[in-house]
Amino acid sequence: MMNVKDIEVGEGTAVSLQNHLERVWSWGGASSGLCHVYRPTTLEGVRGVFELAYANGRTVGLKGGGNSYGDAFTNSENVVLDLSRMTRILDWNPETGVVHVEPGVTIEKLWQYVLGDGWWPPVVTGTMKTTVGGCAGMNVHGKNGWQVGPIGDHILSFEMMLPSGEILLCSREENADVFHAAIGGFGMLGVFTGIILQMKRVYSGYLDVRTGAPANLGEMFSFFEENLDRSNYIVGWIDAFAKGDALGRGDAHLANYLPPGADPNPQESLSLDHQNIADTLFGLFPKSAMWMFMRPLMNNLGTSLVNTAKYYAGRMGNGKQYRQTHAAFHFLLDYVPQWKRSYGAGGLIQYQPFIPKENAREAFAEMLRTCQKHDLPNYLTVFKRHRPDDFLMSHGLDGYSLAMDFLITDGRRPTLAALAKELDAIVLAANGRFYFAKDSTLRPEVARAFLGAEAIEQFTALKARCDPDNLLQTDLWRRLFVE
Ligand SMILES: Cc1cc2nc3c(=O)[nH]c(=O)nc-3n(C[C@H](O)[C@H](O)[C@H](O)COP(=O)(O)OP(=O)(O)OC[C@H]3O[C@@H](n4cnc5c(N)ncnc54)[C@H](O)[C@@H]3O)c2cc1C
Numbered sequence: 001m002m003n004v005k006d007i008e009v010g011e012g013t014a015v016s017l018q019n020h021l022e023r024v025w026s027w028g029g030a031s032s033g034l035c036h037v038y039r040p041t042t043l044e045g046v047r048g049v050f051e052l053a054y055a056n057g058r059t060v061g062l063k064g065g066g067n068s069y070g071d072a073f074t075n076s077e078n079v080v081l082d083l084s085r086m087t088r089i090l091d092w093n094p095e096t097g098v099v100h101v102e103p104g105v106t107i108e109k110l111w112q113y114v115l116g117d118g119w120w121p122p123v124v125t126g127t128m129k130t131t132v133g134g135c136a137g138m139n140v141h142g143k144n145g146w147q148v149g150p151i152g153d154h155i156l157s158f159e160m161m162l163p164s165g166e167i168l169l170c171s172r173e174e175n176a177d178v179f180h181a182a183i184g185g186f187g188m189l190g191v192f193t194g195i196i197l198q199m200k201r202v203y204s205g206y207l208d209v210r211t212g213a214p215a216n217l218g219e220m221f222s223f224f225e226e227n228l229d230r231s232n233y234i235v236g237w238i239d240a241f242a243k244g245d246a247l248g249r250g251d252a253h254l255a256n257y258l259p260p261g262a263d264p265n266p267q268e269s270l271s272l273d274h275q276n277i278a279d280t281l282f283g284l285f286p287k288s289a290m291w292m293f294m295r296p297l298m299n300n301l302g303t304s305l306v307n308t309a310k311y312y313a314g315r316m317g318n319g320k321q322y323r324q325t326h327a328a329f330h331f332l333l334d335y336v337p338q339w340k341r342s343y344g345a346g347g348l349i350q351y352q353p354f355i356p357k358e359n360a361r362e363a364f365a366e367m368l369r370t371c372q373k374h375d376l377p378n379y380l381t382v383f384k385r386h387r388p389d390d391f392l393m394s395h396g397l398d399g400y401s402l403a404m405d406f407l408i409t410d411g412r413r414p415t416l417a418a419l420a421k422e423l424d425a426i427v428l429a430a431n432g433r434f435y436f437a438k439d440s441t442l443r444p445e446v447a448r449a450f451l452g453a454e455a456i457e458q459f460t461a462l463k464a465r466c467d468p469d470n471l472l473q474t475d476l477w478r479r480l481f482v483e
Contacts, residue, residue: 017056017079024080028069029340029347030408030440033076033475035061039085046081046191047165050471053079059473060163062187064134065106067127069350070440071475072138072186078473083133083191089113090194097199098156103133103192111326115270119199120326123151126333126382133192138437139184139391143233143255143330146385150396152183153389154198160190163471167193181392181462186436188459188477189466204258205269206323207233213311213318217248217368221361224252224385224400232256233329236383237314239307240368240404247368250383251314255329275327277334287336294342298407303379346408349416351378351423352438354386356399359430364402366426371404376412376419378404392455392462395435403438417441436476447480456481 025032061075084104091100094117108128123142139150157171170179182189214220231254238250382403389396420441
């Protein structure tokens, strides 16, 4: 074994664990851990971090862009291996749309790299700050989940470094069992060091968008079901404060790619200048300061007023059709930089259950009513449609998800934990599933119940093969899978 002092971890040699101690926060800012953080830039650097952790008797948690809402990349009192400096595009073929990237390449860098050649990533998240490695680790979905599945469905192959330092090539043909478990395997089997993905051909930098303003949950479901066959993307927003006949009211946006020839000037619309999201409001006010003005509204009364205003604004624009750039349509959550800071010191958590389509309407209605009954309404609620996939630890199913953001304060923590238990019971009774990228509150028995004993057994067996010393761990892994 290498001498610990001589290990190259991308930031010079002769490092000790203590020099790298940092507080690592969950994206939502509601939890954190003191961790020894390393940010290598090379494969040798990654290998060096594994050696260092072995030599010091520590475990290693993997981190991409740090956009998971909870504890999926924190590894308290242990090592965090941050891949965000491995940002090279290793190969790009503008004829076939196949790209080979290092894990720290962000969705932002990826779309900006391929768009000029007439391609777009087939699946993108609501923020462009996520990395391809982190997206593969959680098998993320976009606003087109029911049509194209999660990102894993577009990964052709990947290279994965095991804690032993060995690099495994995985695809649907080679090491297929590891391929289907490491995608969505939340960094527990190995580090993706290179990922090959298929991009989607586009003929314009614009999407054709149409809005809807469903007056209740029933109308929201109808809007989706009526438009699924004729849309490439659909996303709904729900006013979680509305009650009675208005329960589940909100707005919805659907979007379609433009066919070849529909855009008179694709060179221009596909250019980066055209896609850029403005960093000022009305050309004057810096958006980076907006979260400070949102801060006084982050309470039940303030957000109920904002939700009501947003709903009526949506009704006024009901049925509107317009063209919007890809970036503007997809990355709405990047419009206001650092908006999460408006939640204050306690931060926020998200709860995103996935429910089969037959049970979703009733289950979501019950969940919204349960939150209201406890006076713990969710401040931002997003509704999406999905399809099943063949990844082992999947959150996907033929149904809907509801992503609900909750403000955290010291006073709310115990009541939110009790609320989450009630919501878990509704989800399990409806044969639903959960998503580790968004999770902060699940308990081991709930994870077991939705994943099933067989999937957990298979995953544990693969972990024993890829990571026999259990080097790869995170706070989430210990919370849910280590008894
Ligand atoms: C504003 C916002 C909007 C979002 N919208 C969506 C959305 O629309 N759809 C959706 O599905 N999710 C969404 N998310 C969640 C986010 O996409 C996922 O949490 C994603 O995994 C984050 O990527 P990351 O690069 O930040 O990875 P991290 O959060 O840093 O890590 C995610 C997981 O991947 C593992 N990992 C990281 N890098 C590697 C690697 N190289 N090899 C192996 N494992 C690795 C980590 O251990 C961790 O378990 C959103 C999050 C935010 C904050």
